[in-house]
Amino acid sequence: MDQVSPQRKRAGRRPTIADIAKIVGVSKVSVSNALNGQPGVSEATRARIAEVAEEIGFVRNSAARALSGAKSSAVGLALARPARMLGTEPFFMELIGGIENVLSDASYSLALQVVSDHERGLEAYRRWWGERQIDGAILVDLREDDARVPALEEIGLPTVVIGHPSGSGSLTPVWSDDAAAIRETLEYLAALGHRRVGRVAGLTGLVHTSQRDAAFAAVCRELGLEAAPVIHTDYTGMEGARATRRLLLSPARPTAILYDNDMTAVAGLSVAQEMGLRVPEDLSIVAWDDSPLVQVVRPPLTALTRDIHAYGAHAARILLALISGEKSEGYEDAAPQLTPRGSTAAPPA
Incomplete structure (x- = not known):
């Protein structure tokens, strides 16, 4: 059976009515009629056309656009x-x-x-x-x-x-390069005198989360820092607050926490203040992304800045x-x- 060339697919070519017609061995008009529920096509041919359309990734109600070949912009x-x-x-x-x-x-x-x-x-x-x-x-x-x-x-x-x-x-x-950002942050915190740093991270399984996890562990070892537990969250303020409480209630409470986004960092600031901790005197906080959100809280948060x-x-x-x-x-x-x-x-x- 003829097939659409994988090379042409990789080049960005959509499956077309002509592809279906060639594979099934019918005219483009017959394919269009079959896909649009029009008469003039046997049930067996209609079923075969639908089967091929699905196999090559052609969606039925795309027939009109496919005939015109126009871009969608x-x-x-x-x-x-x-x-x-x-x-x-x-x-x-x-x-x-x-x-x-x-x-x-x-x-x-x-x-x-x-x-x-x-x-x-x-x-x-x-x-x-x-x-x-x-x-x-x-x-x-x-x-x-x-x-x-x-x-x-x-x-x-x-x-x-x-x-x-x-x-x-x-x-x-x-x-x-998220690893470079992790390094700069930990070197800065170490220069301030911090030896125990925690991290409130993002979702597990994401490539950038894994890379940040690996960089955090490696740089902590290199600098001789005691890495507090890394707690993964869904990036929401609620999860950030819960993670912060866990870190601050742990026996080896960190003196600094690095957050993977601004929402969790702002939530962490609120939790620290609720628990009677002064920021930055008792706890240092670093956010990631540096949106206006972290600049309007008090104190304004140290952050990893990028032009998103x-x-x-x-x-x-x-x-x-x-x-x-x-x-x-x-x-x-x-x-x-x-x-x-x-x-x-x-x-x-």
Whole structure:
């Protein structure tokens, strides 16, 4: 049986009605009639056309667009996050803002869907691509052995992965050096005199979480620091508060805590103050991302600063280049830089 060339898929070619017609051995009109429920096609042929369409990733209600061959002038982003969190999570709001800024200048739109998990996200990407609703995609929250990567490679969807090249396969990555940021932070805390540092981390299984975990452990060993437990969270304020309580109630209470995002850091500040600890006199706190959220609390939080808006803009520019047929090896953004503020100081004597 004839098949659509995998090489052509990887080049970003969508399955078309012509592909189905060639495989089944019928005309394109017959395929269109079958996919749209029109008469003039036997039931056996209709079933065979539907079977082939599914096999090669062609979605039935894409028939009209497939005949025209027009671009959609849209890119897709599926976020596995509770919808109510997006308005309070500074990272994704800034990231989406940067993406939208570049897309709008190019007369492109962003198809955004909030999903319950990565499997549902992959279904969205497949549907959008098969229905010709998008010309490319942005992939976030890269997981170890992420099933989305080979799946998007297989269907030939032009994709930019916001994540480290080690997990992006042949897809184009945009990333920053989180290990360098961990090192700068721990060296700074060690210089202040801290010997016991805790960490409130993000979701397990994410590539960037694993890389931060590994860097944190390695640099603590190198500097002779006592690493307090690393507690993983879902990035929410509630989880950040719980993790902070666990660390501060432990027998070997840390004198400094590094958080993986701003929401958990601000929640940690509130918990420390509720427990009667002074920040920074009794506890130093370092946030990650440096959104306005950490600058308006008291004391303002020391943070790892990066331009998230520009991060999203870089991803969008590279994706538009891929859609236009250009090649890209990816882009390493600047590593987050430490911005000291009022939440860090020497540990208590």
